[in-house]
Amino acid sequence: MSGAGRRRRPGYVAALVPSWIPALDGVEERLTAGARVADVGCGLGSSSVLLAEAYLRTAVTGSDxxxxSIELARKKAADAGVSDRVGFEVATAQxxxxxxxxxxxxxxCLHDMGDPLAAARRVRDALSxxxxxxxxxxxxxxKVEDNLNPVGRLHYSGSTFLCVPTASPSPAATPWAPRPARPRSATW
Structure with missing residues (x-):
């Protein structure tokens, strides 16, 4: 779409269908044939709706x-005409x-969660x-100092007010361990 009819989506969503899904072994074929998807931490549902629009036989369940946000996601799915294949629930990652x-x-969203390890366990249990x-x-x-550029400063400022309060560890998250560093060779 172009012009006034174009809907603005977060940057990561724009890369989802043309880049990221095809990079995953066998996933695009499964989605095309009809798959079950859980979109955890879906927020306003942009990624859930986009998956349903791109893969007509796939059913998506978004949770947040x-x-x-879930109310707005349901409206977005209805407006896009995919609410028959996209459902939303109010739920945590656990x-x-x-x-x-x-x-x-x-x-x-994983970095925002008070107990990311429990969230990862739940994902493992939910996967086929x-x-x-x-x-x-x-x-x-x-290194923190390598992130102190205009974009990095903005991200850290936002994280201080938005992510940190959300990511406070829950009592079930103890003992709390620092997040492992990602390998330098990783490409995102």
């Missing part, structure tokens, strides 16, 4: 802990429903034996 998913996605977890997190340098 924020009830108002409590989203369902098992046997062919694909579980998380976009820019040959399922795939697509996890996308913001790119950052290994």
């Amino acid at each position: 802990y924020h009830a108002e 409590t989203f429903t369902g098992t046997g998913y062919d694909l579980v996605t998380m976009f820019d 034996p040959d399922g795939t977890w697509l996890l996308v997190e913001p790119y950052a340098a290994d």
Whole structure:
């Protein structure tokens, strides 16, 4: 679409169908044939709707802990005409429903979670034996000082007010361990 009819989507969503899905072994074929997807931390549902628009035989269940976002996601799915294949639920990453998913996605949310290890365990339990977890997190340098550029400063400022309060560890998350550093060879 172009012009006034074009809907603005987060940058990661724009790369989802043309780049990221084809890069995953066998996932595009499964989605085309008809798969089950859990979009955890879906927010306003942009990625859930985009997957349903691109893969007409696939069913998507989006979940987020924020009830108002889920209400808006349901409206977005209805407006896009995909609400017959996209459902939404208010749930945390540890409590989203369902098992046997062919694909579980998380976009820019794992770092916000108070217990990311429990979220990862829930994803593992929710996946089918040959399922795939697509996890996308913001790119950052290994050293804090290497991130102190205009974009990095903005991200850290936003994280201080938005992510840190959300990511406070839950009592179930103890003992709390620091996040392991990503390997330098990783490309995102």
